[in-house]
Amino acid sequence: MDFSLSEEHKMLQTTVRDFANEKLAPVADELDRKQEFARDNFKMMADMGLLGLGIPPEYGGSGGDELSVAIAVEELSRACAATADILDAHLCLCAAPIYRFGTEEQKQKFLPALVKGERIGAMAITESEAGSDVSNMQTTAARDGDDYILNGTKIFITNGDVCDVMLAFANVTELGERGMTAFLVEADSPGYSKGKKYDKLGMRAATNADQVLEDCRVPAANRLGDEGRGMRIFLELIDHGRIGIAAQALGITRAILERTVEYAKNRKQFGAPIASYQAISWRLADIYTELEAARLLTYQTAWLADNGQSFRTQAAMAKLYATELAMRASTLGIQVFGGYGYMMDSPMQRYFRDAKLTEIYEGTSEVQRMIISASLFR
Ligand SMILES: Cc1cc2nc3c(=O)[nH]c(=O)nc-3n(C[C@H](O)[C@H](O)[C@H](O)COP(=O)(O)OP(=O)(O)OC[C@H]3O[C@@H](n4cnc5c(N)ncnc54)[C@H](O)[C@@H]3O)c2cc1C
Numbered sequence: 300m301d302f303s304l305s306e307e308h309k310m311l312q313t314t315v316r317d318f319a320n321e322k323l324a325p326v327a328d329e330l331d332r333k334q335e336f337a338r339d340n341f342k343m344m345a346d347m348g349l350l351g352l353g354i355p356p357e358y359g360g361s362g363g364d365e366l367s368v369a370i371a372v373e374e375l376s377r378a379c380a381a382t383a384d385i386l387d388a389h390l391c392l393c394a395a396p397i398y399r400f401g402t403e404e405q406k407q408k409f410l411p412a413l414v415k416g417e418r419i420g421a422m423a424i425t426e427s428e429a430g431s432d433v434s435n436m437q438t439t440a441a442r443d444g445d446d447y448i449l450n451g452t453k454i455f456i457t458n459g460d461v462c463d464v465m466l467a468f469a470n471v472t473e474l475g476e477r478g479m480t481a482f483l484v485e486a487d488s489p490g491y492s493k494g495k496k497y498d499k500l501g502m503r504a505a506t507n508a509d510q511v512l513e514d515c516r517v518p519a520a521n522r523l524g525d526e527g528r529g530m531r532i533f534l535e536l537i538d539h540g541r542i543g544i545a546a547q548a549l550g551i552t553r554a555i556l557e558r559t560v561e562y563a564k565n566r567k568q569f570g571a572p573i574a575s576y577q578a579i580s581w582r583l584a585d586i587y588t589e590l591e592a593a594r595l596l597t598y599q600t601a602w603l604a605d606n607g608q609s610f611r612t613q614a615a616m617a618k619l620y621a622t623e624l625a626m627r628a629s630t631l632g633i634q635v636f637g638g639y640g641y642m643m644d645s646p647m648q649r650y651f652r653d654a655k656l657t658e659i660y661e662g663t664s665e666v667q668r669m670i671i672s673a674s675l676f677r
Contacts, residue, residue, distance in 0.1 A: 319378035327379035330504035345416025358410035376550025381504035388457035393420025421462035423453035440469035459508035479529030490515030501652030548621035619667035622657035
């Protein structure tokens with residue numbers, strides 16, 4: 300058993316850390332306030348090859364594996380989790396599934412532009428009546444010659460206001476309950492429009508909007524995988540995506556811990572730094588211990604994925620544990636910062652708001668517990 304990172308992984312970690320410290324951290328609060336898609340950060344990630352992690356060079360990608368994605372996402376999230384959120388929706392939920400499930404023609408058509416950041420990707424499954432229960436999706440796809448006609452509305456979609464390529468799920472009508480199918484909907488598809496844009500609590504530099512499909516014509520050549528294979532594609536992409544969300548939570552927790560330790564060393568009350576009181580230092584010791592455990596779980600899950608082993612349960616465990624840790628850490632962070640922690644100019648409030656989302660999207664904590672308990676009682 301070897302727990303050390305390879306030279307390539309270490310180099311990636313250092314490179315992304317330096318980039319995040321230098322370029323992302325200084326603007327993270329401003330981007331959060333503006334609540335606009337962080338286009339400059341997206342472009343810089345494209346220039347660094349981060350949008351092509353895990354995609355082979357023949358499609359313009361930078362190569363690397365699942366662990367590379369996790370390492371990069373943790374480093375980005377430590378500085379600006381919303382930027383990592385953009386990357387996750389673009390790469391893990393859109394480009395990577397095109398690489399894994401697309402035909403050669405689809406890979407050639409979509410991947411180079413996505414990897415270069417010339418097009419922005421998104422993934423859309425959620426609807427008003429289909430959240431945790433995606434099987435209740437109502438969007439339909441009816442075959443019409445060489446095309447499909449899609450009808451339905453997707454909600455909450457990350458990168459939804461700016462995306463050029465949306466991996467969308469719809470039910471092929473003739474197949475009934477087994478009809479869930481994946482489609483690559485392009486921004487100029489007739490009948491496709493962007494809907495309501497959201498004002499949200501955290502991860503605000505990653506933007507969200509509804510996606511409206513009204514008799515939207517999509518060429519059959521843009522169907523990803525066979526008819527009826529949508530649920531399999533979705534479950535597979537979301538397993539990978541959960542490693543990314545666990546890594547986001549690791550980055551947020553690390554940022555909280557670093558800043559809270561610094562604050563506790565400097566803040567004096569009753570004549571001594573508050574770090575000297577075990578009520579503070581022991582709780583931070585617990586967060587540190589759990590952070591190490593969460594990272595091991597996340598890396599182990601990435602390793603399983605990279606080595607072709609089943610990792611659904613581990614991905615659920617990594618997401619559940621890391622994201623609930625990030626939430627606990629952010630609550631403690633505010634407590635350690637005291638009154639200042641509650642103010643909008645304290646660093647803690649953004650972590651607190653960002654951390655909350657990690658417990659919700661790509662399957663809530665309850666959904667992760669359903670997956671884990673199902674494996675326990677199988
Ligand atoms: C900021 C943001 C970004 C998002 N980005 C995307 C995106 O890019 N693409 C996309 O398709 N979707 C996206 N989503 C949707 C997200 O994945 C869903 O919000 C999430 O899966 C939960 O679905 P829901 O909101 O309908 O909640 P519901 O499913 O209605 O759940 C409500 C509550 O009930 C609980 N619950 C539900 N069923 C059970 C059960 N059987 N047992 C116990 N508890 C249960 C849930 O855990 C939750 O606490 C995004 C959401 C947000 C908030």
